[in-house]
Each structure stands twice: as structure tokens, then as C-alpha cells.
Amino acid sequence: MVRRPAAVLTAVYGTALALFVVAPALPAVAGGQDVNAALSDVPAMLLLGGCVLALLPARDGPGGLVLLVLGGGLLGAAFTVVGADPVANLAKALFAGSLGLLLARLLAEPVVVVAVPLFAAALDVFSVTGGPTELLARDSSRAGDFLSLYLPAWGGGRAGALGVADLVFVGFFASSAWRFGLRRRATAIALLAALPASLALQLLAGGAFPVLPMLAAALLVPNLDLLPRLLRATTER
Numbered sequence: 156m157v158r159r160p161a162a163v164l165t166a167v168y169g170t171a172l173a174l175f176v177v178a179p180a181l182p183a184v185a186g187g188q189d190v191n192a193a194l195s196d197v198p199a200m201l202l203l204g205g206c207v208l209a210l211l212p213a214r215d216g217p218g219g220l221v222l223l224v225l226g227g228g229l230l231g232a233a234f235t236v237v238g239a240d241p242v243a244n245l246a247k248a249l250f251a252g253s254l255g256l257l258l259a260r261l262l263a264e265p266v267v268v269v270a271v272p273l274f275a276a277a278l279d280v281f282s283v284t285g286g287p288t289e290l291l292a293r294d295s296s297r298a299g300d301f302l303s304l305y306l307p308a309w310g311g312g313r314a315g316a317l318g319v320a321d322l323v324f325v326g327f328f329a330s331s332a333w334r335f336g337l338r339r340r341a342t343a344i345a346l347l348a349a350l351p352a353s354l355a356l357q358l359l360a361g362g363a364f365p366v367l368p369m370l371a372a373a374l375l376v377p378n379l380d381l382l383p384r385l386l387r388a389t390t391e392r
Contacts, residue, residue, distance in 0.1 A: 160209075160212035160213075163209050164209045164210070167202065167205045167206055167209045168206055168209070168245055168249075170202060171199075171202040171203065171205070171206055171244070171245060171248075172241055172242065172245055174198060174199060174202060174307075175199070175240065175241035175244055175245075175307055176241050178195060178199075178307035178308065178309055179307055179308070179309075179310065179311040179312075181309040181310065182309065182310060183308070183309050183310030183311075184309060189358070191308060191309060191310065191314070192308055192314040192315055193314075193354060193355075193358060194309070195306065195307065195308045195309045195314035196306050196314045196315050196351065196354055197351040197354070199306040199307070199314070200306070200317065200350040200351050200354065201347055201350070201351065203244065203248050203304060203317060203322060203350070204322070204325055204346060204347045204350050205347065206245065206248040206249070206252060206322075207248060207251065207252035207255065207322050207325045207326045207329065208252075208325070208329055208343055208346070208347070209252075210223070210249070210252045210253060210256055210326065211256070211329060211330065211333055213253070213256065214256045214259065214260060214330045214333060214334070215260065217257060217260055217261075220253050220254075220256055220257040220260065221257065223249060223250075223253035224250055224253045224254050224257060226249070226250075227246050227247065227248075227249035227250030227251075227253055228246075228250045230242075230243075230246035230249075230250075231243055231246035231247040231249075231250050231301070232301055233246075234246055235300050235301055240305050240307065240313075241307070243304075243305075244304045244305070244306075247304050247319055247322075248304065248322055250319070251319045251320075251321075251322035251323045251325075251326065252322060252323075252325070252326040253326070254323050254326065255322070255323040255324060255325060255326020255327035255328075255329075255330065256326045256327070256330045258323070258327050259326070259327045259330035259331050259334065260330070263334060265335055265385040265386065266385075266386065267331065268331045268332075268335055268337075268374070268382070268385055269375070269382055269385070269386065271327070271331075272328065272370070272371035272374050272375055273371065273375075275324060275367045275370075275371060276365070276367050276368035276370075276371040276372075278367070279365035279366070279367035279368060280365050280368055302318065302319045302320070303316040303317065303318060303319065304316060304317045304318075304319065304322070315354070317350070318366070320367075321350070321366045321367070321370065324367060324370050325346050325350075325370060328342070328346060328370060328371070328373070328374040329342065329343060329346055331374070332374060332378065335385055336381075337374075337377075337378040337381055338377050338378055338381070341377040341378075342373065342374055342377050342378065345372075345373035345374070345376070345377050346370060346373045346374070348373070349366070349369040349370050349372070349373040350366070350369075350370075352369055353365070353366040353369040356369075
């Protein structure tokens with residue numbers, strides 16, 4: 156029982172590291188810089204989401220999650236300082252995913268499954284030009300470096316950035332779905348798809364597009380018929 160989660164974790168993190176390392180050596184996709192950046196971002200985003208979901212077996216161990224948060228945060232900061240983006244990305248994914256799972260463990264109330272996604276989505280929409288997602292994606296300051304995961308472009312350079320906050324919410328929403336008996340597989344697939352989908356909508360919109368509403372929809376929409384039961388469980392206490 157222990158070996159399978161460990162094997163999955165190793166495979167996902169190993170594949171992500173391999174992609175981040177070899178991406179600059181891959182041939183750039185024809186069609187322009189934007190096309191190449193978009194196609195470079197999609198597998199990177201999916202793998203980073205997978206890095207978070209691979210941590211789900213640890214969701215009920217708060218002590219272990221605290222250690223992962225501290226370890227991932229320290230390693231992410233250290234690798235950012237030396238400019239090692241590939242391993243910094245993995246460490247930040249470990250930090251963000253563990254933090255999301257830990258927060259879901261601490262806020263293990265049925266109403267939170269509905270309230271937090273709606274609140275986070277509304278806040279991100281309101282602050283779309285300067286909120287957590289967009290601010291972290293554009294911030295070129297030193298603080299922004301620590302709070303962003305930089306995605307490598309095929310052929311060299313950076314294709315874009317993903318905010319650490321986005322992966323925190325992926326972990327939080329996934330852990331909530333697991334904890335309260337929601338549709339696990341459908342929710343996991345929706346959360347993974349929400350990251351590149353938000354990128355596609357941003358390209359179509361020609362400007363900023365918030366990620367958190369997409370993640371909130373990925374949790375709530377596949378489980379709409381199950382949410383009333385959760386809310387009733389809260390009111391009947």
C-alpha cells in the first residue's frame with residue numbers, strides 16, 4: 156500500500172524534472188512565439204498539477220505535511236536564489252501542494268468545500284489585474300521569483316509563469332473532494348484540465364484571465380448534485 160503512492164510520486168516528479176530540463180533543447184514549435192509558449196506551457200502545467208495530486212495519500216498526516224511544507228519552501232527558496240528553475244519548480248510544487256493539503260486538513264468542514272472556492276474565485280475575478288494569480292505571473296521582483304513557477308519554453312527561454320497560490324488551491328480543492336466523498340476521478344481530471352484551460356482562455360481574451368475561478372469550477376461543477384448533502388450535514392450539526 157505504501158509502495159504504490161511512492162512510485163507514483165517518484166514517476167510524476169521525475170517526469171516533470173525531465174521535461175523542465177530538456178525543454179530548452181527541444182525544437183521550438185512553428186507558428187510564432189505565442190504558439191510555442193502555449194504549447195510549451197500545457198504539458199508543464201499538467202505535470203505540475205500532477206505533482207500536487209500525487210501528494211494526496213499524505214493528506215491525513217498533518218505532521219508529515221508540515222515537514223513537506225517546510226522542506227519544499229526552503230528548497231524552493233534556495234534553488235530560486237541560484238537560478239535553478241527546474242528543481243525550484245518541483246520544490247515549489249511540493250510546498251504548494253503540501254500547504255493546500257494541510258489547509259484542507261485544518262479547515263475540514265463541509266461548508267468550506269463550497270465557501271472557499273466561491274470566495275477565492277470572486278476575489279481573483281475582482282483583482283484580475285493585480286490579484287494573486289496575475290500578480291505572481293507578472294511580478295518580476297525578487298518576491299515574485301519566490302512565489303512563481305517559471306515554465307520553460309521549447310527552444311529556450313521562459314514560456315510563462317504559474318503562481319504558487321494556484322497550486323495551493325489545487326491541493327486544497329482536491330483534498331476536500333477526497334475527504335468529503337465527492338467524485339475523485341472527475342474532480343482530479345477537471346482540476347488538471349483547468350490549468351491549461353485558463354491559459355487558452357487568456358490567449359483568446361488577449362489579456363489577463365483569472366485561474367482560480369477555473370479551479371473552483373473544476374471542484375464544484377462535477378459535484379453539483381452532491382453539494383446539497385454536504386451543506387445539509389453542516390446545518391444538521
